[in-house]
Amino acid sequence: MKKKYILNKFKRDGFIVIKNVLTSKQIEDLMNDLNRVKIKVEKKHHQFFHKTKDKKFNTIHNIQKFHKKGKIIELSKNKNIKKFCDILIEKESKPRNIEFFLKPKKSGMASPFHQDNYYWNIINSEAVNVWIACSKAYKKNGGICYLKGSHKLGTINHEISNMKGSSQKINNNLIKKLKFKKIFPKLDPGDCLIHHPEVIHGSYKNISNIDRIGFVVSYASKKHKLDTEKLKSYKNKMNENLKKIYLN
Numbered sequence: 001m002k003k004k005y006i007l008n009k010f011k012r013d014g015f016i017v018i019k020n021v022l023t024s025k026q027i028e029d030l031m032n033d034l035n036r037v038k039i040k041v042e043k044k045h046h047q048f049f050h051k052t053k054d055k056k057f058n059t060i061h062n063i064q065k066f067h068k069k070g071k072i073i074e075l076s077k078n079k080n081i082k083k084f085c086d087i088l089i090e091k092e093s094k095p096r097n098i099e100f101f102l103k104p105k106k107s108g109m110a111s112p113f114h115q116d117n118y119y120w121n122i123i124n125s126e127a128v129n130v131w132i133a134c135s136k137a138y139k140k141n142g143g144i145c146y147l148k149g150s151h152k153l154g155t156i157n158h159e160i161s162n163m164k165g166s167s168q169k170i171n172n173n174l175i176k177k178l179k180f181k182k183i184f185p186k187l188d189p190g191d192c193l194i195h196h197p198e199v200i201h202g203s204y205k206n207i208s209n210i211d212r213i214g215f216v217v218s219y220a221s222k223k224h225k226l227d228t229e230k231l232k233s234y235k236n237k238m239n240e241n242l243k244k245i246y247l248n
């Protein structure tokens with residue numbers, strides 16, 4: 001794909017789809033490393049994961065903080081992916097955070113509509129999120145839904161979600177009122193989405209018989225700066241959300 005073409009599409013829609021970024025062997029390696037991560041978090045990093053009602057992993061966050069080598073770390077630095085991030089951020093970029101959104105069949109939880117930069121607070125939005133499908137992903141198994149073009153709103157207000165894995169959300173009534181078209185990209189294993197940190201997106205419950213597995217790496221410009229005041233306020237709200245969900 002031509003640089004100018006993908007950059008224009010990204011600027012217009014707030015996301016792009018890239019097919020076949022990882023091979024089936026790379027996905028198999030990722031899944032094996034993920035099993036090691038699950039054992040680690042269960043043993044001593046309880047703050048970094050959430051499970052479904054039937055006790056399956058639904059999300060695992062901040063993996064780079066406790067898992068220092070292996071395929072997950074290696075693939076988060078994949079040169080091909082970095083090349084796309086550099087083009088879209090229009091600056092040299094580096095990976096900043098690694099997560100899995102696992103969404104198991106029948107019980108995988110919804111992610112409420114939100115903008116990533118409400119969580120990240122990166123000045124001038126010099127960042128992107130890379131969402132790599134490690135399974136098929138489509139509307140019925142809880143594939144990502146974008147409000148196409150919504151990044152042009154800039155960062156808008158969020159509220160506490162009372163949900164596990166995504167602590168902040170945009171008010172549901174506001175989402176209903178917004179006129180952007182909802183797009184559910186249909187992905188095969190190895191395909192990837194790269195989205196703008198201000199595009200509104202979310203995903204529904206997985207009501208299908210197929211697990212929906214997303215390996216998510218956010219990239220930011222090498223010299224990005226954080227809005228520390230906003231970050232502090234977000235962290236307080238995140239902790240408030242955690243207290244609410246675990247007191248219920």
Ligand SMILES: O=C(O)CCC(=O)C(=O)O
Nearest residue numbers: 101111129131203214216
């Ligand atoms: O995988 C999901 O359902 C949500 C992921 C997400 O919000 C993101 O990658 O920014």
